Amino acid sequence: MAEQAAKPSSQKEPIKASELDPKWKYELQKLHGAEGLMRCFQCGTCTSDCPVARFTDNYRPRTLIHMAQLGLKDRVLKSDTLWLCSACFTCTDRCPQDVEVASVIRVFRNQAAESGCVPQVFRDQAQSLIETGYAFKIPELRLKKRESQGLPPLPKGNPESVRKVLKGVKFFEPKQEPIPNEQQ
Numbered sequence: 001m002a003e004q005a006a007k008p009s010s011q012k013e014p015i016k017a018s019e020l021d022p023k024w025k026y027e028l029q030k031l032h033g034a035e036g037l038m039r040c041f042q043c044g045t046c047t048s049d050c051p052v053a054r055f056t057d058n059y060r061p062r063t064l065i066h067m068a069q070l071g072l073k074d075r076v077l078k079s080d081t082l083w084l085c086s087a088c089f090t091c092t093d094r095c096p097q098d099v100e101v102a103s104v105i106r107v108f109r110n111q112a113a114e115s116g117c118v119p120q121v122f123r124d125q126a127q128s129l130i131e132t133g134y135a136f137k138i139p140e141l142r143l144k145k146r147e148s149q150g151l152p153p154l155p156k157g158n159p160e161s162v163r164k165v166l167k168g169v170k171f172f173e174p175k176q177e178p179i180p181n182e183q184q
C-alpha cells in the first residue's frame with residue numbers, strides 16, 4: 001500500500017465551523033495579486049510543478065489556496081509551510097485558470113507578517129540585516145580564518161541605509177511573537 005503523505009499540523013486537525021471566516025476570501029480578492037483566488041478549481045498543476053513541493057510533502061500551494069477559499073484564515077496565516085515558497089513563479093506560469101499563485105502566497109505572507117506570524121528564522125535574518133546590513137551574520141571565526149589565509153577583509157555592510165529603507169515596515173517592528181515551527 002502506498003505511504004500516505006505527511007500533512008503539516010495545520011491540516012491534520014478536524015475543521016470546526018467556528019474557525020471559518022467566510023469574508024476572508026472577499027478581502028483577499030481586493031488585494032493586488034490575489035484577485036483570481038476564487039478561479040482556482042483545484043486541478044493541482046501548481047503543486048505538481050512546484051520545485052519546493054517536490055522535496056517536501058508538507059508544502060502544497062493548491063491546498064493553501066483551497067484553505068483560503070474555505071475561510072481557514074488562521075490555519076493559512078499560522079502555517080509555516082507558507083514560508084517555504086521560493087517565489088519562482090512556476091505555478092503562476094502554469095495555472096490554467098490564471099491564478100497568480102505565487103502572488104497569492106505573497107499576500108498570505110504579508111497578512112501573516114502583519115498579524116505577527118513569522119518564523120523565527122526570518123526574524124533572525126531581519127535582525128541581522130538591521131544590525132549588520134547582511135541577512136546572515138558572518139561568524140568571527142570565519143573572518144579570522146580569512147585573515148589567516150591572507151584573504152582581503154569582506155566589504156562592510158551598510159545597516160544605516162538598510163534601516164532607512166525599511167523604516168515603517170511592520171515585519172521589522174519588535175512586538176511580534178514567533179510562531180512554533182511545524183517542521184521541527
Ligand code: SF4
Pocket residue numbers: 039040041042043044045046047061062065094095096097098099101
Ligand atoms: S494550478 Fe491554478 S487552478 Fe490549478 S490548483 Fe493551482 S491555483 Fe488552482
Ligand code: SF4
Pocket residue numbers: 046049050051052053061084085086087088089090091092101102105
Ligand atoms: S512560486 Fe512558490 S508555490 Fe509557486 S512553484 Fe515556486 S516555490 Fe512553488
